[in-house]
Amino acid sequence: MRTLSKLRFGVAGLAALLAVGAAGTAAAEDVTLEYWVYSDFAQGDALALQQEFIKEFTAKHPGVKINIVGKGDDDLTAGQVAGAASGNLPDVFMNAQSVGAQLVEVAALDNIYSKWMAMPEEFRAQFDQSALKSCMPKPDELYCLPYTGFGSLLFRNLTVLQKAGIDTSKPPATWGEWLAQMKKVKEAGMFAIPDETLVFNSIAEIYATSGGTDSWGFDWANHKTRIDPATMTKVLQKFVDMAPLNSGTSRNDQATKDLFISNQLAFHTVGPWVNPTYEEAAKTSGLKYDFVLIPGDESGKTGGIRSYEMVGVAPGPHADLAFEFAAYITEKAQMARWAKLLSRYNANAAAMAEPDVAALPLIKVSVDAAHGAMDVAAPYFVDSVPSCYNSTVIDMASATADGSKTPEQGAEEMISQLNDCLAK
Amino acid sequence: MSLRRYLPHYVMIAPFMILFAVFFLYPIVSGLYYSFHAWNGVKPPEYVGLANYQKILLSREFSTAMRNLLTYVAITVPLGILVALGLALLVDSFTGRWANFFRNAYFMPVVLPAFLAATIWRWIYAPNFGLLNMMLGWFGAPSVNFLNDTGTMLYALIAVDVWVSAGFNMVIILAGLKNIPVELYEAARLDGANKWQQIVHITIPMLGPVLFFVVTYGLISAMQVFDKPWLLTGSSFTSYGGRRNALLFPVMDMMGRAFGSVRFGEAAAYGFLLTVAIVVLTAVMFGLRRWRGWA
Numbered sequence: 001m002r003t004l005s006k007l008r009f010g011v012a013g014l015a016a017l018l019a020v021g022a023a024g025t026a027a028a029e030d031v032t033l034e035y036w037v038y039s040d041f042a043q044g045d046a047l048a049l050q051q052e053f054i055k056e057f058t059a060k061h062p063g064v065k066i067n068i069v070g071k072g073d074d075d076l077t078a079g080q081v082a083g084a085a086s087g088n089l090p091d092v093f094m095n096a097q098s099v100g101a102q103l104v105e106v107a108a109l110d111n112i113y114s115k116w117m118a119m120p121e122e123f124r125a126q127f128d129q130s131a132l133k134s135c136m137p138k139p140d141e142l143y144c145l146p147y148t149g150f151g152s153l154l155f156r157n158l159t160v161l162q163k164a165g166i167d168t169s170k171p172p173a174t175w176g177e178w179l180a181q182m183k184k185v186k187e188a189g190m191f192a193i194p195d196e197t198l199v200f201n202s203i204a205e206i207y208a209t210s211g212g213t214d215s216w217g218f219d220w221a222n223h224k225t226r227i228d229p230a231t232m233t234k235v236l237q238k239f240v241d242m243a244p245l246n247s248g249t250s251r252n253d254q255a256t257k258d259l260f261i262s263n264q265l266a267f268h269t270v271g272p273w274v275n276p277t278y279e280e281a282a283k284t285s286g287l288k289y290d291f292v293l294i295p296g297d298e299s300g301k302t303g304g305i306r307s308y309e310m311v312g313v314a315p316g317p318h319a320d321l322a323f324e325f326a327a328y329i330t331e332k333a334q335m336a337r338w339a340k341l342l343s344r345y346n347a348n349a350a351a352m353a354e355p356d357v358a359a360l361p362l363i364k365v366s367v368d369a370a371h372g373a374m375d376v377a378a379p380y381f382v383d384s385v386p387s388c389y390n391s392t393v394i395d396m397a398s399a400t401a402d403g404s405k406t407p408e409q410g411a412e413e414m415i416s417q418l419n420d421c422l423a424k
Numbered sequence: 425m426s427l428r429r430y431l432p433h434y435v436m437i438a439p440f441m442i443l444f445a446v447f448f449l450y451p452i453v454s455g456l457y458y459s460f461h462a463w464n465g466v467k468p469p470e471y472v473g474l475a476n477y478q479k480i481l482l483s484r485e486f487s488t489a490m491r492n493l494l495t496y497v498a499i500t501v502p503l504g505i506l507v508a509l510g511l512a513l514l515v516d517s518f519t520g521r522w523a524n525f526f527r528n529a530y531f532m533p534v535v536l537p538a539f540l541a542a543t544i545w546r547w548i549y550a551p552n553f554g555l556l557n558m559m560l561g562w563f564g565a566p567s568v569n570f571l572n573d574t575g576t577m578l579y580a581l582i583a584v585d586v587w588v589s590a591g592f593n594m595v596i597i598l599a600g601l602k603n604i605p606v607e608l609y610e611a612a613r614l615d616g617a618n619k620w621q622q623i624v625h626i627t628i629p630m631l632g633p634v635l636f637f638v639v640t641y642g643l644i645s646a647m648q649v650f651d652k653p654w655l656l657t658g659s660s661f662t663s664y665g666g667r668r669n670a671l672l673f674p675v676m677d678m679m680g681r682a683f684g685s686v687r688f689g690e691a692a693a694y695g696f697l698l699t700v701a702i703v704v705l706t707a708v709m710f711g712l713r714r715w716r717g718w719a
Contacts, residue, residue: 073660074660074661074683077661077683078661078683081465081682081683081686082465084465084466085465085466085688098662099661099662102683102684102685102686105464105466105686106464106465106466106686107466191552195572198572198667199663200662200663247551247552248551248552248567248569248572248573249550249551249569249572250572250658252658253546253550253658254543254546254547254550255546255547255550255551255552255553255554258550258553259552259553262553264552264553384684384685384686385662385684385685386685387485387661387662387663387664387677387680387681387684387685388483388484388485390662390663391485391663391664391665391669394663394667394668395668395669398667398668399668424479
């Protein structure tokens with residue numbers, strides 16, 4: 001009787017141990033990854049496709065759950081910085097490369113170089129090499145997988161141009177031709193272009209019509225700006241020339257899009273994300289427009305900036321799985337589907353070369369635009385850009401366009417103040 | 425004996441005191457500690473003495489932000505209260521349905537989310553075809569770039585702020601108006617006082633404590649102005665303050681230093697300077713209250 005009791009006890013104990021063990025295994029498998037994306041990727045068709053990616057990935061990884069959360073630009077940065085401080089980071093997240101240095105500084109980004117190198121060559125070769133390089137401040141440091149990107153485009157309102165007597169069959173090939181067209185538009189009583197001095201990126205877009213990546217951005221070793229004074233003088237003169245022709249609105253203002261849609265604005269230099277708005281206006285209100293490359297000083301040179309949104313992985317216990325997911329969503333098949341859905345250029349060169357992707361007009365022009373454009377704030381992931389940097393560029397460009405300074409004075413003061421700002 | 429007697433009282437105020445200590449006292453004290461350190465939020469803080477304060481006080485952005493703030497506070501607080509007082513007197517003159525309608529209508533901007541209010545005002549202020557410019561156009565006036573012309577930006581913000589704050593202040597002043605005994609007005613009327621004299625000699629003195637609250641609260645809020653200029657200028661952590669920093673304010677600069685440049689020590693020092701300024705201002709207001717006998 002006593003033996004039977006012992007046996008019963010033993011079996012019950014074994015069963016309990018097995019149950020605990022099984023529960024432990026299940027717990028180890030049950031992982032929830034937090035995945036933060038831009039808010040426009042977390043709604044409508046974009047969200048549906050993201051959820052499809054998640055479904056495909058989780059089907060291959062039983063026990064893994066992925067929680068997608070959409071956030072605005074500033075909320076992404078604030079959440080990631082605060083998350084790093086509190087040890088509560090999302091596992092996989094998007095952000096702009098331009099805030100990469102801040103995220104590295106607060107240890108929000110895992111160095112994924114070894115994980116990247118462990119991936120098959122076939123996967124690694126899919127990415128645009130220059131885009132990938134922008135995630136690598138050092139040869140053995142990789143802080144992101146470049147995701148969607150852009151090269152700025154010149155959106156043209158064909159109705160406005162035709163009213164101004166401009167032949168729209170040939171886009172302007174040089175800055176000189178473009179300025180001549182802007183003047184004609186103004187003479188015809190319409191606005192030529194938004195005020196390009198109001199936003200850092202639009203200043204950079206015009207700078208790129210004369211300069212390039214080698215004379216823009218930061219010399220972090222010496223904490224100096226790389227802006228070339230002679231090029232900046234030339235660019236500031238362009239802002240002076242455009243001052244009487246502009247709409248007074250920035251390239252990002254809703255008012256700018258409204259002016260463009262209502263046939264009062266001829267040109268809009270901006271990224272491809274405004275295209276859905278203009279495409280809709282073409283359908284509903286008969287807007288006639290196209291998009292071409294931003295002309296540079298000489299024929300063959302193009303202006304505009306390029307930049308990439310990135311997918312980053314947080315360090316921590318789920319870093320391997322998070323990287324696997326990041327690699328999955330940036331892989332050719334997914335990036336091709338993503339590009340087709342959004343008509344957006346991205347960093348997976350193999351996906352961009354897919355015939356049905358490359359045939360999309362916006363992507364076709366975006367690829368050329370990105371190749372000819374200037375990196376907006378390179379090099380990335382090295383050091384945080386102080387807030388005084390962008391505001392100094394905007395202030396000096398605005399002051400010169402207002403006539404408070406000559407272009408020479410504006411360039412000289414800008415560079416001196418930028419160097420002070422970086423030295424601090 | 426005393427502890428046993430007051431124990432239930434202590435227990436009852438304990439939840440508040442705990443929350444107050446965790447969410448107010450601790451952040452203030454830790455903010456003070458971090459203000460003397462270089463700290464990025466993750467790495468161990470490094471003691472730097474008064475360097476953060478020195479850096480802030482000597483920065484161009486700080487002087488611009490303070491200049492903007494002083495002008496803003498000097499205009500927006502009195503103007504907002506005058507408008508609110510006018511609205512309260514107007515609403516008070518109505519009864520029944522109309523009084524409810526106007527009270528709700530003027531209060532609506534208060535409950536509107538800031539981003540929505542900013543979007544509405546960006547449309548109103550839009551150059552060339554914004555509502556305001558369209559109205560100016562009817563009188564042959566040229567288009568004004570309210571949100572990008574450095575001469576008009578601050579006033580454009582003040583208009584938005586008065587629009588939002590007037591409704592809130594109006595409700596408080598209205599409650600004060602309802603508490604003024606009607607007999608005082610009747611006596612004044614018998615003595616031959618006109619409406620204006622009644623407002624100056626009865627309404628405003630009787631509203632003293634209410635106006636004290638409205639002014640103090642208005643000053644504290646104005647000193648911390650952030651969301652409206654941030655949204656009106658389309659600011660981000662890397663670029664804020666609008667054209668030539670005409671709408672740069674201390675809290676915006678502090679946020680930029682914290683999340684744009686990851687300099688939390690400097691941001692903490694900034695926050696502490698602002699806290700001290702607000703505490704001093706509030707103390708001055710309470711001193712004035714005692715002096716005027718509004719207590």
